[in-house]
Amino acid sequence: MKKWIAGAALALATMTGTAFADGHGDYPERPIMMMVSYGAGGATDFQARIVTMTAGNEDALGMPIAIVNRPGAGGRVGWNWFATEAEADGYTLGAYNIPHFVAQSIEGGVSYSSESFEPIANWGADPAVFVVGADSEFNSMEDVVNYAKENPGGLTFSGAGLFVGHHIAALQLEKAAGVKLAYIPNNAGGAGAMRAVIAGEVLGGVNNLSDAFRAQAAGNVKILGVFDLERNTEFLPDVPTMMEQGFDIDNASVNFRGVMVPKGTPQPIIDKLAATVPAMFENSRVQSRMAAGGSPMHIMTRDEVIAMWAARQETLEELLSGL
Amino acid sequence: MEFLYYMGDVFTPINFGLLLLGTIGGLILGATPGLSPTMAVALLIPFTFQLEPQQGLILLGAAYTSTVAGGAVSAILLKIPGAPANIATTLDGHTMAMKGEGAKALQLSFIASAIGGVFGVLLLIFLTPVLAQWALAFGPSHLFWLAILGVTVIGTLDSSSVVKGLLSGCIGLWLATIGFDDIMGAQRFIFHPAVSGGINVIPALIGLFAIPQVITMFTKGRCSDDAEIISVQKHPIRLAFVEVFKRKTALAIGTITGSIIGLIPGVGGQIAGLVAYDQSKKFSKESEKFGTGHSEGVIAAESANNAMVGPSLVPLLTLSIPGSPTAAVLLGGLLIHGIFPGPDLFMNYPQVAWTFIDSMLIGQVLMCIFGLYIAGLAASVARVPHAVMAAIVLGLAVFGSYSVQNSIGDVYVMATLGLAMYFLERFGFSAAPLVLGLILGPIAEANFIQGSMIANATVGTGTYFFTGWLNWLLILIVLASITYSVWMEIMARRYTTKDDAVAKEEALS
Numbered sequence: 033m034k035k036w037i038a039g040a041a042l043a044l045a046t047m048t049g050t051a052f053a054d055g056h057g058d059y060p061e062r063p064i065m066m067m068v069s070y071g072a073g074g075a076t077d078f079q080a081r082i083v084t085m086t087a088g089n090e091d092a093l094g095m096p097i098a099i100v101n102r103p104g105a106g107g108r109v110g111w112n113w114f115a116t117e118a119e120a121d122g123y124t125l126g127a128y129n130i131p132h133f134v135a136q137s138i139e140g141g142v143s144y145s146s147e148s149f150e151p152i153a154n155w156g157a158d159p160a161v162f163v164v165g166a167d168s169e170f171n172s173m174e175d176v177v178n179y180a181k182e183n184p185g186g187l188t189f190s191g192a193g194l195f196v197g198h199h200i201a202a203l204q205l206e207k208a209a210g211v212k213l214a215y216i217p218n219n220a221g222g223a224g225a226m227r228a229v230i231a232g233e234v235l236g237g238v239n240n241l242s243d244a245f246r247a248q249a250a251g252n253v254k255i256l257g258v259f260d261l262e263r264n265t266e267f268l269p270d271v272p273t274m275m276e277q278g279f280d281i282d283n284a285s286v287n288f289r290g291v292m293v294p295k296g297t298p299q300p301i302i303d304k305l306a307a308t309v310p311a312m313f314e315n316s317r318v319q320s321r322m323a324a325g326g327s328p329m330h331i332m333t334r335d336e337v338i339a340m341w342a343a344r345q346e347t348l349e350e351l352l353s354g355l
Numbered sequence: 356m357e358f359l360y361y362m363g364d365v366f367t368p369i370n371f372g373l374l375l376l377g378t379i380g381g382l383i384l385g386a387t388p389g390l391s392p393t394m395a396v397a398l399l400i401p402f403t404f405q406l407e408p409q410q411g412l413i414l415l416g417a418a419y420t421s422t423v424a425g426g427a428v429s430a431i432l433l434k435i436p437g438a439p440a441n442i443a444t445t446l447d448g449h450t451m452a453m454k455g456e457g458a459k460a461l462q463l464s465f466i467a468s469a470i471g472g473v474f475g476v477l478l479l480i481f482l483t484p485v486l487a488q489w490a491l492a493f494g495p496s497h498l499f500w501l502a503i504l505g506v507t508v509i510g511t512l513d514s515s516s517v518v519k520g521l522l523s524g525c526i527g528l529w530l531a532t533i534g535f536d537d538i539m540g541a542q543r544f545i546f547h548p549a550v551s552g553g554i555n556v557i558p559a560l561i562g563l564f565a566i567p568q569v570i571t572m573f574t575k576g577r578c579s580d581d582a583e584i585i586s587v588q589k590h591p592i593r594l595a596f597v598e599v600f601k602r603k604t605a606l607a608i609g610t611i612t613g614s615i616i617g618l619i620p621g622v623g624g625q626i627a628g629l630v631a632y633d634q635s636k637k638f639s640k641e642s643e644k645f646g647t648g649h650s651e652g653v654i655a656a657e658s659a660n661n662a663m664v665g666p667s668l669v670p671l672l673t674l675s676i677p678g679s680p681t682a683a684v685l686l687g688g689l690l691i692h693g694i695f696p697g698p699d700l701f702m703n704y705p706q707v708a709w710t711f712i713d714s715m716l717i718g719q720v721l722m723c724i725f726g727l728y729i730a731g732l733a734a735s736v737a738r739v740p741h742a743v744m745a746a747i748v749l750g751l752a753v754f755g756s757y758s759v760q761n762s763i764g765d766v767y768v769m770a771t772l773g774l775a776m777y778f779l780e781r782f783g784f785s786a787a788p789l790v791l792g793l794i795l796g797p798i799a800e801a802n803f804i805q806g807s808m809i810a811n812a813t814v815g816t817g818t819y820f821f822t823g824w825l826n827w828l829l830i831l832i833v834l835a836s837i838t839y840s841v842w843m844e845i846m847a848r849r850y851t852t853k854d855d856a857v858a859k860e861e862a863l864s
Contacts, residue, residue: 072393073682073684078691081687100760105535216805216809218538226676227491227676230676231494234809246695
């Protein structure tokens, strides 16, 4: 049977004039699965479902992509599975979150590193922001840092977990402001961290720009600063960056989301995906749904993502070595 | 009364058709072991891409409501809870079915579900602003005490003795520690890659309840091959209504407990049924009948798990924070249409918000009608011979465990736990406290760690966990619950002769 399929594929490949010698010419011939290492309903899951919804179109992959959630331990469970057990046949894709998995691999205790995966394309970039409750006395990052200076280690603020983008942002803030803070990782992810801020359990929090934008629109929080190189002109044009407020913080904590495959996936399949997937993200229906959901898009090709991964690896190694 | 204004929108042909589809589909999905409400809603999300926002939400809302209730079908007839919310239903529901009262148990459960559900949605309609504040009141310290309250229930839940109940609860708590810990990311007891993600509650639930049943069915099937599993006597629906309204205490306790617990983000419906069951047992005049097929047990458990549906959406609709995994999936369904839930939702999109809530109200009634119809069919399910039934249940168990995250590792977990449970049951241990331990462990642990991290940075651990009226209220309920259990145990010992104990033991095994 396999030989027959390979033969047929070869015949088809020669017919269409694109000669794929190893029989991957008609990939994909069945639906594709995409693993998301966070729970259904989370920001990564929600966005992954939107950006893959047009995969079945003829001008995209021609086959639908089904999302499978493998949540747990800040993404470690899913990525461990993806690095060790997922089949490298092109029918198993995964969603990545930078800096999460790179930071976790540097910290250790997991069976993956950036060497274990092959990036395909990036669809979004969600910067971290600093939020405080709507009735908080803090009105700028300066107020926050001054409070932390008066109460070393007493400024409690929530985030989605350890060694995820929010934690990186927290470490950067500590380093840039030269203060000791109390970062409280939440077991219920970004939503739980946001709840802790609104309920006043903590004095502030680091959260995703997209979720914070919604919470601010609902009148529940104030957003004091963006952990990125530039302001977000689309959603939060009035919120200054950390750099503008005098803290030397770059975009290392920005949560980049994209598609990858396990190492060992045949090169022709990687090439085919790398060529089609970014175009799939450009689809106008995808773009409008993402904008409606308040999710900033940032499309990058495979080569750009490879460069970005390498840059993050270096920055994070330096940042985390101080721990 | 704005909700009445939009009531008409529910009955447009397309909307009502979707409501029917969601309700019937939800009942079937709910009755399938392993397909929890969260999964059912997640499965339907792609279909809502093509629909109008309110149509999509009607479909999702109807599915959510009826999957919770549908789980009672397999819980009662097969002793396999469709979802964690239905665990408490097995305790009396299945014993009723064993006595031939399967149809009655199903009727009671659907009527109680509908009453609880309607109450919950009415709370959502009228008290949302008040409830939103209440949902925020539960911080890490309160959730920790709440989980401890759940642990005190373990001992008295469906075991031949308190000690055995506590022991199986401890096994559950230990199983909960397997895998990466949620906050620090430390690895614990990972001996096989299948458990690196921890023990997922759904496969564990299926294994612990279904596999011992399957083994028992196979062993019985060999002795007499035409044996029916259970006989089901016909039971008029009118009498079921009379019965539900006669058991006012259980109904009230179930509904109120379910509504309150549903409101608390992060605890959700998983323990609403169990806490309600335990409370109504303690308040009932016939508490010794609980566990022997007593109608109050079914009524309390099922009214609680549907009463939780409405309030569980309060944090989502008012604060834009999903309070449960299912609410998180519903949030996705709203965002995809560019609708941001929040206090402005009812002002900006009244048609979407109110039609959604109205459809859940109507959905409860439809769910009850179809549920009662299903109850009538229960007799034919029961006529299937043992061996065939065992094969079907085994197939469903494997399918259900695998489908949670497309993982064969979960099937191994299900099978291993199930086999172990078969032998544990022989010694008088039971599955319900074990699963409760598995569910409560992470809640207690994560909230204790978070609470103590906040406490260390601010006021100190002792002050953080022991000040505030809510902390003390919960601590007092915990103490009362323990005292009551100890008291009952002493009383029972005083009046139980050795012969009674032996007879009780033999009846169980």
